[in-house]
Amino acid sequence: MAAIRIRDVVKNYGKLEVVHGINLDIAHNEFVVLVGPSGCGKSTTLRMIAGLEDITGGEIFIGDRVVNDLPPRKRDISMVFQNYALYPHMTVRENLGFGLKIAKLAKPVIEERVNEAAAILGIDELMERTPAELSGGQRQRVAMGRAIVRHPQVFLFDEPLSNLDAKLRVQMRTEIKRLHQTVRTTIVYVTHDQVEAMTLADRIVVMKDGYIEQVGSPLEVFEHPVNTFVATFIGSPPMNMIAGRIVKKDGHFHIAFQADQTVPVAADLARTVTEGQEVIFGFRADDLMPDEHAMPIPGASSRLRLKVDIAEPLGTETILFCNFAGKDIQAKMLNPRPVPPGEVMDFSLAIDKAHLFDAASGHNLRN
Amino acid sequence: MTQADVASTANIRPRRRRRRNLTPFLLLSPAILVILFVVLLPLLFSFYTSFTGYRLIKPETLYQWVGFQNYQRIFADKNFWAAFGRTVLFLTIALNLEFLLGLGIALLINRITWGQRALRTMMMFPMMFSPILVGYQFKFIFNDNIGILNNALQALGLSEGAIPWLVDKYLAMFSILFAEIWMSTSVFAILLLAGLFAMPRDPLEAARVDGCNPWQVFRHITLPFLMPFAFIAMTIRSLDVARAYDIVDVMTGGGPAGRTELLWTLIARVGYDNARMGQANAMAYISILLSIAFTYYFFTKLIAARKYMGGAD
Amino acid sequence: MDRVLKKRIGKIVTWFLTFVLMLIISVPGLWVVLTAFRPNREVLAKPAIWIPQDPGWTNFAKIFGFGAEQIAIPVPAYFANSLIIASTSTVIALLIGMSGGYAFARYRFKFKNKIFLGLMLSRTVPGIALSLPIFIIWSRLGLIDAKLGLIIVYVALNVPFTIWLIDGFFRQIPKEMSEAAQVDGCTRWQAFWHIEFPLAKSGIASAGIFAFLTSWNEYALASNLTRSTDSKTLPVGLMDFTAQFTIDWAGMSAMAVIIIIPALILTFLVQKHLIAGLTFGGVKG
Numbered sequence: 008m009a010a011i012r013i014r015d016v017v018k019n020y021g022k023l024e025v026v027h028g029i030n031l032d033i034a035h036n037e038f039v040v041l042v043g044p045s046g047c048g049k050s051t052t053l054r055m056i057a058g059l060e061d062i063t064g065g066e067i068f069i070g071d072r073v074v075n076d077l078p079p080r081k082r083d084i085s086m087v088f089q090n091y092a093l094y095p096h097m098t099v100r101e102n103l104g105f106g107l108k109i110a111k112l113a114k115p116v117i118e119e120r121v122n123e124a125a126a127i128l129g130i131d132e133l134m135e136r137t138p139a140e141l142s143g144g145q146r147q148r149v150a151m152g153r154a155i156v157r158h159p160q161v162f163l164f165d166e167p168l169s170n171l172d173a174k175l176r177v178q179m180r181t182e183i184k185r186l187h188q189t190v191r192t193t194i195v196y197v198t199h200d201q202v203e204a205m206t207l208a209d210r211i212v213v214m215k216d217g218y219i220e221q222v223g224s225p226l227e228v229f230e231h232p233v234n235t236f237v238a239t240f241i242g243s244p245p246m247n248m249i250a251g252r253i254v255k256k257d258g259h260f261h262i263a264f265q266a267d268q269t270v271p272v273a274a275d276l277a278r279t280v281t282e283g284q285e286v287i288f289g290f291r292a293d294d295l296m297p298d299e300h301a302m303p304i305p306g307a308s309s310r311l312r313l314k315v316d317i318a319e320p321l322g323t324e325t326i327l328f329c330n331f332a333g334k335d336i337q338a339k340m341l342n343p344r345p346v347p348p349g350e351v352m353d354f355s356l357a358i359d360k361a362h363l364f365d366a367a368s369g370h371n372l373r374n
Numbered sequence: 375m376t377q378a379d380v381a382s383t384a385n386i387r388p389r390r391r392r393r394r395n396l397t398p399f400l401l402l403s404p405a406i407l408v409i410l411f412v413v414l415l416p417l418l419f420s421f422y423t424s425f426t427g428y429r430l431i432k433p434e435t436l437y438q439w440v441g442f443q444n445y446q447r448i449f450a451d452k453n454f455w456a457a458f459g460r461t462v463l464f465l466t467i468a469l470n471l472e473f474l475l476g477l478g479i480a481l482l483i484n485r486i487t488w489g490q491r492a493l494r495t496m497m498m499f500p501m502m503f504s505p506i507l508v509g510y511q512f513k514f515i516f517n518d519n520i521g522i523l524n525n526a527l528q529a530l531g532l533s534e535g536a537i538p539w540l541v542d543k544y545l546a547m548f549s550i551l552f553a554e555i556w557m558s559t560s561v562f563a564i565l566l567l568a569g570l571f572a573m574p575r576d577p578l579e580a581a582r583v584d585g586c587n588p589w590q591v592f593r594h595i596t597l598p599f600l601m602p603f604a605f606i607a608m609t610i611r612s613l614d615v616a617r618a619y620d621i622v623d624v625m626t627g628g629g630p631a632g633r634t635e636l637l638w639t640l641i642a643r644v645g646y647d648n649a650r651m652g653q654a655n656a657m658a659y660i661s662i663l664l665s666i667a668f669t670y671y672f673f674t675k676l677i678a679a680r681k682y683m684g685g686a687d
Numbered sequence: 688m689d690r691v692l693k694k695r696i697g698k699i700v701t702w703f704l705t706f707v708l709m710l711i712i713s714v715p716g717l718w719v720v721l722t723a724f725r726p727n728r729e730v731l732a733k734p735a736i737w738i739p740q741d742p743g744w745t746n747f748a749k750i751f752g753f754g755a756e757q758i759a760i761p762v763p764a765y766f767a768n769s770l771i772i773a774s775t776s777t778v779i780a781l782l783i784g785m786s787g788g789y790a791f792a793r794y795r796f797k798f799k800n801k802i803f804l805g806l807m808l809s810r811t812v813p814g815i816a817l818s819l820p821i822f823i824i825w826s827r828l829g830l831i832d833a834k835l836g837l838i839i840v841y842v843a844l845n846v847p848f849t850i851w852l853i854d855g856f857f858r859q860i861p862k863e864m865s866e867a868a869q870v871d872g873c874t875r876w877q878a879f880w881h882i883e884f885p886l887a888k889s890g891i892a893s894a895g896i897f898a899f900l901t902s903w904n905e906y907a908l909a910s911n912l913t914r915s916t917d918s919k920t921l922p923v924g925l926m927d928f929t930a931q932f933t934i935d936w937a938g939m940s941a942m943a944v945i946i947i948i949p950a951l952i953l954t955f956l957v958q959k960h961l962i963a964g965l966t967f968g969g970v971k972g
Contacts, residue, residue: 059866080872092863096885105881106871153871163870398799401790404783405806405846412843413809413817420820428823479708485701493705495958500712502954504904506922507943511715514722514936522718525735556715609807613848616813620906624926638815638907645819646911658816665811673804 009070009083009160009193010035011056017064018051018217026051026217028065038187038194042204043214044240050165052214053197057163058082069161085154086163090170091146093138099149100134106157124152127189128182144175151183155190164196168203180206201241205229213237235369238289238362244326246289247336250366253284262288262363264332270309273359276372285366292326294357295338306359313338313354318346327352417662424656430649444656453632454640454657461637461661464547465615465668468554472611473604475555476562483563484570494567497560505557505617509624512553516540516625543633546626550634553621562607569603570596605676612668616661637661716947722940723747730936746941762942764916765924772834772920773902776841781895783842784849789879791850792857793865803850810847814907822911832914840908845898852897856890856960857883893960896953903949921946 011033018026026048033039041049054060056067058079066073074082085106094102103124107117125131128148138146147167154162164183168176184207187194198204204211205225213220213228213236221233232238238246251262253272260272260280270288272280280286295311296302313329318340325340338354340346363372424445427438448454483493500508515521516539527533539549573596581591619638622628628639635643638661645654722730723746725739750762790796791803821840822831830836860883868878884891906922913919921942928939 057866057870059869078874079866079869080874084870086867086870088863088867090861090863092861092867094864094868094882105868109872109877109881153867157871395796398790398794398796401786401794402802405787405850406802408783408839408843408846409806409809412821412840413812416817416820416824417812419824420816423820423823482701482704482708486705493709495955496709496712498954498958499716499951502900502904502950503716504906504922504946504950506904506906506925507719507946510925510939510943511719514719514940515715520731520733520735520936522735525737529735529737556711560712613807613810616815616907619813619815620922623906623910624929638813641819642815642907642911646822651819651823655819658813658819661816662812665813666808669808669811673807 010068011161011193011195012068013052013056013065014068015065016052016055016062016067018048018055018060019063024063024217026055029214029217029219031212031219031222033193033195036191036193038184038196038207038209039212040196040198040204040208040210041212041214042198042201042240043220045199046216047214048217049197049199049212049214053163053165053195056161056195057084057086082161083159084161084163085157085159086165087147087150087154087167089166091138091150091167093146093149093153095138098135098137099130099141099152102138102149103152103156106153110157120156120158121152124156127155127186128152143171144179147171147175147179148182151186155186160192162192162194164194166198167196168198169200176203183207202243205241211241213240215240231371231374232362233371233374235287235289235364238364238371242291244292244337246291246362247295247331247334248287248289248364249332249334249336251286251288251332253280253282253286255282262286264288266332268332270356270361271307271358272363273307273361275359276363279372280363286372287364287366287369288361289364290356290361292337292339294360295336295354296357297327297338297340298353298355300341304355304357306357308355309358311354311356312351315346315348315350315352317348320345420655420658423652424659426652428650428652428655430646430651435652440652444653448653448656448660453635456632457635457637457640458660460547460635461664464551464554464618464636468551468558468615468618469608469611471551471555472559472562473608475559476566476607477600477604479559479563480566480570483567494564497563499560500557501560501564503557505620506624508553508557509621512549512556512621513540513625516549540626541630546630546634550618550622550625553625554618557617557621558611561611562604565603565607565610566600569600573599602676602679605672605679608672609669609676612665612672615668616665637664719940719943720947722937723944725937727935727937746937747945750938750941750945760924760927760938760942761916762921762924762945765919765921766945768834768916768918769903769920769922772837772841772918773899775834776838776845776902777895777899779838779842780845780849780898781891783846784853784894784898785891787846787850788853789857789883791854793862806847806850810844814844814905815911818908818911821908825912831912832918834918836912837909837918837920840912841902841905844905844908845901848901849894849898852894853887853891856887856894859890860886890960893957896957900950900953903946 011031013029013031013033015028015030016026017024017028029048029052031039041052043049051060055062056069056074058074058077062075066075068074069082069084094105097105100121103121104117107120112120122131125134128151130145130148130152133141133145133149138149141149150167167183168179171179180203183196196203196207208225210222211225211228212222215236221228221237223231228237228241232241232246235248239248249264251264251270254261254263254269256269260277260282261269262272263269296304298310311331313331315327315329316335317328319326319328320343323341323343325343325346327338327340327346329336329338346352364370365372423436425439425441426436427440427443428436479497483490483497486493503511515523518524518536518538518541521539523539524533524536527537537545539545577595577599578591581595586594616638618636619642622634622636622639623642626634628635628643637657641654641657641661644650644657721739724742724744726741726745729736729740750760752761752763787806791799825831825836828836830839864882864886865875865878868882869875873881903920904922905920909920910923910926913923925939925942925946928935928942
């Protein structure tokens, strides 16, 4: 059993603290993705799990062992690096077998395991080539093969897809997911790409500036972001965010924006807001829909009339860029038709799905 | 976090971290020890000797403290200042000419597409020649009696008598400079050529589109890009400028009558031939400071230049 | 039309200049080589004899002690000394340089830049200036006119530059290689030995060749620290010829050829890596 427990882990580089006492529990066989902008400490955390960086404070458990003092080779892990780190002077076969050779396994065992991994990844044909003779996707497969031959308790992935082109990235993403289903092990995966995080993870860990912002399943993180950072980081296009102030109108709370525009506060939030509170109103493009869809909106809604500045047709949907209360916002139109710039359209905003954040702390007022 | 927590995380694992911090010093220790023993220690010793009246033939003079007398004596010595001035002049001329010629050669070879590799390899040969051989080779060539140069000039009818290449004051200096430049220009040429190869094409093309003429492109784009490479070459060269000692020693021995005496040949003469070690060490110190000044100057230039090349650390 | 002509003239000028350049580089050396194969009387002849009348290996036979004519200069002993001193000091300098270069390439530590600068500055001390105190100390330690004495000095002479080059070669290998190997179950030493060393091998070899040539060619220190056939090296031995009444230009040239040949061969082997090492180590810091 290889659960990972991270307890109050701190990392300093000299005087600079880059990870500030994080806590995280990763269950056995779970696929956890650490996601965040560059410099958020996600790679450092992964490298501390791997033993490639010293842990300044706190403890990391793999299984029930504290691994703080163990070198990487004694942690029973394997890792896929961003640049693959294939050994250029060895063939694919030697690359795959290297770890087993170092572990002094018998030749037939090595042979068997290497072939098994090659079969899983479909690289049987490439075994006698050197890394220089492989394409990006093939290198990626070999790097994964090198990780799985050793039957480790934990797989670590450090931005493995960032060097591939967009098409290959989607393909490899699926393969990694399939791999996790074939070879059931605990996986910790680091990426800055929230789409990768959403598609791959059992649970997502959103990090920023050395802190964990939120941990949850992809849907949880998408639908219930704890703060403005997670709300804007997860999801594409990013959530629309507009600063406003709570006012009382006809006995109900409203959010007042610039130029006297207002939107009613959702019923379930009425108790958490106070009059005069500075807030940030957030809603996804999917929740601002043109009325011409004629689709029913669950719960309360608010009508808006907006001028479309630019329309970006993406095929099945079109992103509409409009201006609302002095802010650029995006809406999604599902029925494809050309939209000339400047066209004025009527929209419905799903109030109950929108979020309200405290302007000072950034916390989601719904949680 | 409570106080106790802080304490426990702080001393969780000092052992392994301490060892890791020591590893680089352990790896470096042989290098540092060798340099200490063979360079630093002798230098400290020679620093001491430069304040004594040490003469090789009288061992007891090693303990004869004379204060700054050696330094006073060499600072008052016309021959020393002549050699010093000649050395600085020699270095300035040699390094500048080597840079200009090296730049020219690099640009020339960069234009050639066919046989470029062979030319580059050939260019490296003088660099690898022993300075003593370079000296010998040009002593032979510039020999007034049987040298190929005078023979050729006479055969072509360009000169009547024998030109005293290694005897005349100016010609001897010229001959030595020629040998020095012959030996070391390739350091510049090769590094600048490497710089030209590494040069990205986009800025060149952008400058051309922006309306620069070839000279402006060279002056404002190519040359600034090449400067770090020139400074590497300068730094490497300043590490062993004193190799010129070998050349002079073979070609003229500092003669005739001290007319080609450089600081280094003077040191050898005073120290070994006249056995006045104390005084020679005082001069040696001045030559060391000169070398360090040259190297340090170019090294800081290199550091500054490579900043905008995106260098690390 | 005008442009085509201009281009053609440019090409001709380029080739002409290149030709002159190569002439200047190669003629002095070739003339020495040519002289090595002709008798001394032909060299001394007036008016000059341009085409060798009587080429042969006699000069080489003479300096190596074969053949009828003998000379008083023990070239074979010098050759052996040079070989022993240069190779031993190279091997030691490489081991020290590898360990030091690896430290600079792979670790962050206090005073890193200062130590690096210090090592480099140690190399700037002019050989002749360094030879004075070493001469005095070595004579007390009995290391004057001993191969060991020169080997120690050459190791120190070569260590800084070897470190510079090897540091550059190790830096070219991504750090991830070593990390991957460590995750794959290697100790740091195994990761070095199985992954980083094989990848840096050719670079290290060229650093070694460079160190060898530095020792092989050195004169200023050797000329003052050696006395006899016990330790005199070829460059020092070359000066033996000038002590004689008439300079034996032909014999000297033959000896020069013996010194040149290893330099030429090794340069040819090393050139590619040397340029890479120097520029990488220098520019990328």
